[in-house]
Amino acid sequence: MTTNKVCLLGAGSTKYGKLNESIIEIALNAAKDAVESAGITPKEIQAGYISNVFGVADKQVHMAPVIMSNLGIPHVPGLTIESACGSGSVMFREAYANVAAGFYDCLLALGVEKVTHTGTARSTTLFSYCSDFFYEGGNGASFPGLFASMARAYMTTHKATEEDLAHVAVKNHENGLMNPKAHVHKKITVDDVLKSPVVASPLKLLDCCPFSDGASGVILCSEEFAKKSGRPYVEIIGSGRGGSPAAVQGREDITTIPSTVAAARQAYKMAGVSPKDIDFAEVHDCFTIAEIIDIEDLGFFPKGKAVHAVRDGATRLNGEIPINPSGGLKSKGHPIGATGVGQVVEVFEQFTGKAGERIVPNAEVALTHNFGATGASAAVHIFKKVDRK
Amino acid sequence: MIEEKLSTHKSTLEKFIEAANRKKILAQKCVKCGHLMLETVFFCEKCAGNKFEQVDLEGSGIVVTYTIQAVVPEGFEDVGSYAWVVFKLDNAPLRASGLLPGIKTPADLPIGTKVRVAGYDSKHGLMLQK
Numbered sequence: 001m002t003t004n005k006v007c008l009l010g011a012g013s014t015k016y017g018k019l020n021e022s023i024i025e026i027a028l029n030a031a032k033d034a035v036e037s038a039g040i041t042p043k044e045i046q047a048g049y050i051s052n053v054f055g056v057a058d059k060q061v062h063m064a065p066v067i068m069s070n071l072g073i074p075h076v077p078g079l080t081i082e083s084a085c086g087s088g089s090v091m092f093r094e095a096y097a098n099v100a101a102g103f104y105d106c107l108l109a110l111g112v113e114k115v116t117h118t119g120t121a122r123s124t125t126l127f128s129y130c131s132d133f134f135y136e137g138g139n140g141a142s143f144p145g146l147f148a149s150m151a152r153a154y155m156t157t158h159k160a161t162e163e164d165l166a167h168v169a170v171k172n173h174e175n176g177l178m179n180p181k182a183h184v185h186k187k188i189t190v191d192d193v194l195k196s197p198v199v200a201s202p203l204k205l206l207d208c209c210p211f212s213d214g215a216s217g218v219i220l221c222s223e224e225f226a227k228k229s230g231r232p233y234v235e236i237i238g239s240g241r242g243g244s245p246a247a248v249q250g251r252e253d254i255t256t257i258p259s260t261v262a263a264a265r266q267a268y269k270m271a272g273v274s275p276k277d278i279d280f281a282e283v284h285d286c287f288t289i290a291e292i293i294d295i296e297d298l299g300f301f302p303k304g305k306a307v308h309a310v311r312d313g314a315t316r317l318n319g320e321i322p323i324n325p326s327g328g329l330k331s332k333g334h335p336i337g338a339t340g341v342g343q344v345v346e347v348f349e350q351f352t353g354k355a356g357e358r359i360v361p362n363a364e365v366a367l368t369h370n371f372g373a374t375g376a377s378a379a380v381h382i383f384k385k386v387d388r389k
Numbered sequence: 390m391i392e393e394k395l396s397t398h399k400s401t402l403e404k405f406i407e408a409a410n411r412k413k414i415l416a417q418k419c420v421k422c423g424h425l426m427l428e429t430v431f432f433c434e435k436c437a438g439n440k441f442e443q444v445d446l447e448g449s450g451i452v453v454t455y456t457i458q459a460v461v462p463e464g465f466e467d468v469g470s471y472a473w474v475v476f477k478l479d480n481a482p483l484r485a486s487g488l489l490p491g492i493k494t495p496a497d498l499p500i501g502t503k504v505r506v507a508g509y510d511s512k513h514g515l516m517l518q519k
């Protein structure tokens with residue numbers, strides 16, 4: 001299959017956290033930043049791809065046309081895509097595919113979420129609807145509970161400890177301190193994680209990402225459009241999607257996520273690179289155990305070894321493969337419709353000199369990984385820095 | 390007439406619940422290849438066959454993994470301390486999951502503990518007991 005090269009020309013995010021604005025205003029703030037970052041006007045946008053899960057909680061569904069109208073381009077077609085916590089990357093993939101296929105030269109891909117106003121109890125319930133509800137949420141499992149069951153399986157199989165998991169949280173909070181748009185700016189220790197209240201055993205509060213509001217948007221375009229702009233851009237060189245049995249009970253091995261493995265395999269093949277070629281990665285760390293499983297499934301570490309690598313500092317900003325320089329979902333936050341796009345924003349900022357003190361030195365190839373629910377759907381993308389000298 | 394016919398049709402989920410109340414797990418057996426599946430499938434994941442025989446499996450098994458929910462979803466506040474459990478069925482290569490009340494600490498539920506289906510609660514789903 002021959003496809004056109006697709007590039008990132010601009011990117012923007014709101015701060016992640018508890019936001020007062022309406023879900024549409026949040027989306028528009030990120031869209032405005034993305035448009036200005038790309039040096040274009042909305043009139044050059046030919047389509048709008050929007051990802052969102054719980055728009056109904058802020059009384060707005062079918063939000064793509066509303067966003068397009070508020071950008072002053074009401075006749076530009078838009079659509080809204082939902083794939084639980086993986087909505088952003090799944091939407092990004094569809095946006096990417098439409099530029100690669102030649103349908104559009106320039107489009108807006110934007111994710112947005114607003115849930116914090118519903119409170120913790122309601123948000124916990126809403127998120128449980130993303131599970132295979134009859135077997136999971138309907139039997140009393142929350143999302144922390146589902147990942148906690150995966151954590152217990154991993155700890156039993158690979159002799160890992162709660163302290164091992166805590167190192168992921170400590171590292172991501174350390175990175176998040178350098179991200180002005182992160183939801184949680186707080187340095188923590190392993191002891192803080194271990195002493196935080198239990199949410200779903202063996203996971204504790206500081207093993208879990210926060211509920212966040214926020215939006216992230218990027219401008220995707222053809223290579224020709226990017227070159228003509230004369231502005232810095234990033235090339236997307238790999239894209240993969242995968243699926244897993246929706247319910248945890250349906251998986252033969254609960255310590256791996258098949259959708260991640262499949263998506264990564266496709267993306268590496270398309271990009272012509274291997275895990276060793278990746279200079280940094282933004283991965284789906286909704287819970288500390290998720291990051292451990294992710295970085296094994298993505299091929300950065302052998303099965304059962306990621307906990308040792310994290311303890312040894314291999315995933316820190318100055319380590320052999322920096323993971324989540326943005327702070328990840330754990331510290332940057334997890335507005336679930338926006339998260340997958342937010343990871344792409346981080347790559348754009350890293351490759352265009354906008355990552356400030358969290359920059360990964362000499363990085364040229366980066367990977368993003370984001371999944372929905374407990375990994376029932378996943379997408380992996382690989383990006384290359386373009387030298388415009 | 391059509392509406393009347395549809396409204397009396399028993400869904401697979403309703404049959405699953407009836408089986409749970411008989412302390413069984415309802416599974417779908419592919420008529421073509423014999424593959425067993427728990428979920429309400431319409432095509433066999435092995436051979437794509439579309440005819441199934443529903444079979445009652447003994448609702449007993451051993452704990453594969455679990456969590457003890459401290460922060461619970463709405464509607465589960467009245468259960469008290471409980472575990473959400475994934476268990477491997479004794480007599481089939483399948484796993485199922487459900488709610489096991491009365492679990493307060495991991496010491497109450499070592500991996501490998503025997504559990505069995507106690508019934509189906511309309512509010513709390515598939516209930517287990519040790």
